[in-house]
Amino acid sequence: MKTTKIIFWATTGLLFLTQGLLPVLTTNDPNTIEAMSYLGYPGYFVLMLAVYKLLGGFILIIPQIPARIKEWAYAGFAIDFVAAFISLAVVDGFNGTLIIPIVALVTLILSYLSYHKMNSNKLK
Amino acid sequence: MKKLNIFYWITTGLLFPAIGIGSVLDIISSPDSVKVFTSLGYPAYLGPFLGVAHLLGLIVIVMPKFTRLKEWAYAGLVFDVMGAIYSNIAIGNSLVNIAIPSLVLLFLLSSYIIYHKKLHPLLQNNKTINSKINL
Numbered sequence: 528m529k530t531t532k533i534i535f536w537a538t539t540g541l542l543f544l545t546q547g548l549l550p551v552l553t554t555n556d557p558n559t560i561e562a563m564s565y566l567g568y569p570g571y572f573v574l575m576l577a578v579y580k581l582l583g584g585f586i587l588i589i590p591q592i593p594a595r596i597k598e599w600a601y602a603g604f605a606i607d608f609v610a611a612f613i614s615l616a617v618v619d620g621f622n623g624t625l626i627i628p629i630v631a632l633v634t635l636i637l638s639y640l641s642y643h644k645m646n647s648n649k650l651k
Numbered sequence: 652m653k654k655l656n657i658f659y660w661i662t663t664g665l666l667f668p669a670i671g672i673g674s675v676l677d678i679i680s681s682p683d684s685v686k687v688f689t690s691l692g693y694p695a696y697l698g699p700f701l702g703v704a705h706l707l708g709l710i711v712i713v714m715p716k717f718t719r720l721k722e723w724a725y726a727g728l729v730f731d732v733m734g735a736i737y738s739n740i741a742i743g744n745s746l747v748n749i750a751i752p753s754l755v756l757l758f759l760l761s762s763y764i765i766y767h768k769k770l771h772p773l774l775q776n777n778k779t780i781n782s783k784i785n786l
Contacts, residue, residue: 569692571741575734597723602726617696
């Protein structure tokens with residue numbers, strides 16, 4: 528149980544920092560804007576994603592948020608990472624940069640599984 | 652309960668022409684669908700992916716059981732329609748283009764709320780039974 532808690536907080540903390548906070552901090556970064564348009568997305572998409580992800584990050588990291596809302600946040604992040612994988616694969620082909628959404632997805636899965644394990648234990 | 656069923660099937664059934672027809676057009680990358688995507692600024696390759704995702708989501712919503720997958724399907728569709736509303740606002744499209752996805756969102760949220768009301772019907776006597784909704 529202790530390892531489950533460590534896994535949960537490590538993965539969820541990572542997700543909060545890299546997927547919740549980082550996109551908001553880099554919305555005006557020229558690299559981010561260029562990367563988005565390189566994948567084909569419009570300029571306003573950077574801000575839209577950043578807002579979605581900030582909300583999602585807070586929902587995952589705050590323990591008091593109800594389980595159903597957290598389920599939606601996990602779903603949203605999963606859709607985001609899969610879509611990022613598809614966008615990178617279509618535009619760049621199957622090369623090394625695909626590891627980034629894969630790592631993000633694995634971190635998300637670990638956070639999701641450890642979260643549900645912690646909560647199922649709580650009922651007992 | 653019967654009224655709830657009627658409202659559920661009205662709201663959920665309307666989603667099929669609203670989202671389903673568009674998603675089939677997206678999958679075959681019809682010129683109209685490509686025009687919609689590019690006018691909003693999105694790449695054309697997004698069409699088939701979103702079309703498949705929409706269709707799968709709609710199918711999951713009406714399948715019996717699969718409560719957790721249904722939760723994810725509702726979430727995905729809601730995020731997508733909200734994104735469509737935001738994209739139309741950000742591009743500066745006419746009010747009609749903003750109103751249509753908003754209407755779809757209304758049906759989607761209604762379907763979700765009614766679905767959960769059907770799943771956990773409110774009991775007459777709440778004193779002895781714990782009616783907390785869990786996933």
